[in-house]
Amino acid sequence: MARPTPISGFPEWLPHERMIEQHILDTIRNTFELHGFAPVETRAVEPLDQLLRKGETDKEIYVLRRLQAEEDDSEESVGLGLHFDLTVPFARYVLENAGKLQFPLRRYQIQKVWRGERPQEGRFREFYQADIDVIGKDRLPFHYEVEMPLVVADALARLPIPPIRIQAxxxxxxxxxxxxxxxxxxxxxxxxxxxxxxxxxxxxxxxxxxxxxxxxxxxxxxxxxxxxxxxxxxxxxxxxxxxxxxxxxxxxxxxxxxxxxxxxxxxxxxLVADLRIARGLDYYTGTVYETQLRGHESLGSICSGGRYDNLASTEDETYPGVGISIGVTRLVSRLLGQNLLTVSRKVPTCVLVALPNEEARADCYRIAAALRRRGIAAEVAPEAVKYGKQIRFAERRGIPYVWFPQGESGGQEVRDIRSGEQRPADPDTWTPPAEDLYPLVTATGQ
Structure with missing residues (x-):
């Protein structure tokens, strides 16, 4: 088989890069929940007539059909497309579930979306968005338009990234x-x-x-x-x-x-009032937002949104809303591409349990299990080679500790391979310093 070539616009990070992206996603998710937003996830596909009536997006939508689709397939005959944002699917979700929801509804949604754009820096065909919206029934007080940028600013301020400027x-x-x-x-x-x-x-x-x-x-x-x-x-x-x-x-x-x-x-x-900000989608009716990373304005907006009064409506009821979306993949691509973030180790593992010989593997698994029960990420060395090679295995991955089932004292010992300090330890009580428990994502140079 020939070596496969990448498909442009569909990013795939290396494991340590994915850990950085996951840290950003987790931080955003946690901040949204601190502000009282509840999670929602919608399907990846929507009827084409729904996607096409909400703005100038017809050239960006990926159409979906089975390779062997039957001509009389009722669902596929109406046309399905991958969603290009999370706001349109959310509006549909609200209409379908209105009788089960409590309003005003504070929702966050973190999912991938797809757009048939020409790939370039900061623009992808498949990417993560992280959205928050507040949606009301019949009316939505204006103060939510004030709250939106403050929530997003709080989420981004918790990340080790350059400061932002929100344009409204x-x-x-x-x-x-x-x-x-x-x-x-x-x-x-x-x-x-x-x-x-x-x-x-x-x-x-x-x-x-x-x-x-x-x-x-x-x-x-x-x-x-x-x-x-x-x-x-x-x-x-x-x-x-x-x-x-x-x-x-x-x-x-x-x-x-x-x-x-x-x-x-x-x-x-x-935040600055900037009257050139228009937002191309038709459904916005009030305040609109765009956000730039200071010092990286060439990247464009990493976060945008606004007020929409008619996106979710029926003949009898209207559900006005306001929302804002963080372009997570766009942000991550710039941070990784310019080496602005680093992670303290390439794997989640905090402790590598050394393997004296294959006969001891079951005992080593028990040690690792004891550490995991207490929330300490641990794995057993892949081979029973010389301890020096097992330590180098840990060093290459940034794993800070190596656990010896039989140390120099005859009992179990743990070594901080950065300092070389080694001491007796019990897997049921030993705890690493807080800064070593999880990989740390920091700005380069910190």
């Missing part, structure tokens, strides 16, 4: 402003402005004039709005100076001011 806008500001200018294709303008970071203001201006039908003056005003940013409520005055008037604009300015001022009170410097 409100879709009502943009829509009200465009209407105040007399622009009819609000959605088209939003999608064009969302491309500012990718293609620059000149090309966006061209899109607005040639494809959306804006006048030159309207296009200049849209770009002027997108240039406004501030860490306090002063951005609202700068918007008013541009001259557009609309009730929806005023409502959005008031809401974004509350978000910015609350973040400024709880975490100064964390």
């Amino acid at each position: 806008n409100n879709r009502k500001i943009a829509e009200g402003f465009y209407r105040g200018l007399g622009i009819e294709d609000v959605t088209g303008v939003l999608r064009a402005v969302d491309k500012l970071d990718k293609i620059g203001p000149e090309q966006v201006h061209t899109l607005l004039v040639e494809q959306i039908g804006c006048t030159d003056e309207q296009a200049r005003a849209c770009l002027a709005l997108a240039r406004i940013s501030a860490e306090d409520g002063s951005f609202a005055d700068r918007v008013h100076e541009l001259g557009a008037k609309d009730e929806l604009l005023d409502e959005g300015l008031e809401e974004l001011t509350r978000v910015v001022e609350a973040a400024r009170e709880h975490a100064p410097g964390l």
Whole structure:
């Protein structure tokens, strides 16, 4: 068999890299639970009509069918696709289970998603997202839009990563402003402005004039709005100076001011009002967020989301929500690619039980089992070779301790192979220092 070649866009980490990713996932999960969010997991596939009605995603969806699918297969005849985010499946989940859920529902969801994008740094075809959402029945108080960025900031602050900056806008500001200018294709303008970071203001201006039908003056005003940013409520005055008037604009300015001022009170410097943030998906209706890693702005947003009022709705009931999603794989890829994180050992094992001879293997298994019962990761050496080779086996993997069933004193002993210190030990009572119990993930240089 020829050596297989990787498929681009589908990352597979080495074991020690996966340990770093798992540490990040666990930290995020634990933080979400500290804030009272409960876990949800949804299926990987959704009907295509559900996926296609929620935004400009038709070119990104992977279609799913069996190789030998029957023509009369009712489920596959409607078309199934792999979910491209976790918000659309969650909205469907809420509608299906509304009678069993308590509202407002605080949910977190950590799963893989799939997008048919062109792979490049920070963009993958298969990747982990970690989402939180609060969803209500018929109404959802505005204060949850203030809470979202603070929860995510807490989760990311617990990781050994560079600081973040959250950029916030409100879709009502943009829509009200465009209407105040007399622009009819609000959605088209939003999608064009969302491309500012990718293609620059000149090309966006061209899109607005040639494809959306804006006048030159309207296009200049849209770009002027997108240039406004501030860490306090002063951005609202700068918007008013541009001259557009609309009730929806005023409502959005008031809401974004509350978000910015609350973040400024709880975490100064964390959040900035940035009116170029648009978010391309159609379902956002209020506050929207994007998050950058300071010093790594070229990576783009590692965390995004916003308010959605109509994503989950029936003829009789509406379930408005607000959520934010961390692009875990995007974050991990940058941290690993630039060697910004390190793990203290390549395996979870804390103790390697040395094997004097094959006849002693059963006794060594019992020692390892005694350690595991007390939460100490242990494994038995693979071969009964000279102790020097068994110690080197542990060193190559970063395992800090080697356990000798028969030490120099005649009884059991444990050696810290970093310092060479060896002392008598009992597997029913011995405990390593806390910093050695689990692999430690730290920023490089710490």
